[in-house]
Amino acid sequence: MALPGTDARHHTLVVLVENKAGVLARVSGLFARRGFNIFSLAVAPTEDERFSRITIVVDVASSPLEQITKQLYKLINVVKISELDPRDSVERELMLVTLRADISARSQVIELVNLFEGRVVDVGHDELTVSLDGEPDRLDDLEGLLRPFGIVELQRTGRVALPKLERTAPTLRPVRRTA
Numbered sequence: 001m002a003l004p005g006t007d008a009r010h011h012t013l014v015v016l017v018e019n020k021a022g023v024l025a026r027v028s029g030l031f032a033r034r035g036f037n038i039f040s041l042a043v044a045p046t047e048d049e050r051f052s053r054i055t056i057v058v059d060v061a062s063s064p065l066e067q068i069t070k071q072l073y074k075l076i077n078v079v080k081i082s083e084l085d086p087r088d089s090v091e092r093e094l095m096l097v098t099l100r101a102d103i104s105a106r107s108q109v110i111e112l113v114n115l116f117e118g119r120v121v122d123v124g125h126d127e128l129t130v131s132l133d134g135e136p137d138r139l140d141d142l143e144g145l146l147r148p149f150g151i152v153e154l155q156r157t158g159r160v161a162l163p164k165l166e167r168t169a170p171t172l173r174p175v176r177r178t179a
Contacts, residue, residue: 009061010039012089012161015054015072016080019045023077027054030071036063040093040158051079055160084161094133094157095143096121100150101128109149116142127152 017023024043031038040057058068069081084091101109109128110120118132132142136159143154 009059010057011060011065012084012086012091012159013056013058013069013072014082014084014161015056015078016046016082017052017054017075018077018079019050019052020077023052023075024054026075026077027056027072030075034063034067034071036068036071037061042158042160044160055158057159082163084163089161089163091135091159091161092133093136093139093159094131095139096129096131096153096155097143097146097151098122098127098129098153099146100126100152102126105149109146112142112145118142 015027017027028038028041030036037059038056039059041054043052043054045051046053058065060068065083069083072078072081099109106128109130113120113130113132116132116138117134118130120128121131122129130146132139139156143151
C-alpha cells in the first residue's frame with residue numbers, strides 16, 4: 001500500500017556499511033546481478049570514519065523490498081539497513097543545471113531561481129548554471145519550469161536522508177514552592 005504523497009514503487013533504504021575499498025562496488029554489483037533497479041544512490045562517510053552511509057532509493061517494481069534487503073544483508077560489509085518513511089524523514093538532493101539564458105531571458109531565469117531559493121553559480125555569454133538543494137519534489141518542480149528555456153546539462157546528486165528528530169518535549173517535574 002502506498003503512503004500518502006509517496007511513489008509506491010520507490011522506497012528509501014539507508015545502508016550502513018564498513019568504510020572499506022570495494023564496498024560500494026559490491027553493493028552496486030549485487031543490484032546489477034539481481035536486476036534490482038536503483039532510482040537514486042548517494043554515499044559518503046558518516047560521523048564515525050569506520051562507516052559509510054549509502055542512501056539508495058530502490059524501484060520495488062523490479063523486485064520486492066524484502067528480497068533486496070535479504071540480499072544486501074548477505075554482503076559481509078553491511079552493518080545495518082533501515083527503510084525511511086518519507087513522512088518520518090528529512091530528504092534532500094542537490095541539482096546543478098546549465099541552461100540557455102541570453103540577455104532577454106536571463107532576468108526571468110534569475111527571478112525563477114530566486115523564487116525557489118536557488119542561486120546562480122556560473123555565468124557565460126548565453127548560458128547560466130544554477131544550483132538548488134532541497135526536497136526532491138521541489139527540484140522536480142524547478143526542473144520542469146526551466147525546461148522551456150533549454151537545459152544544456154543537468155546533474156542531480158541523488159537523495160540523502162536521515163530520520164526526523166524526536167519532537168516531544170521531555171516531561172517536566174513539578175517544582176515545589178517553599179515559603
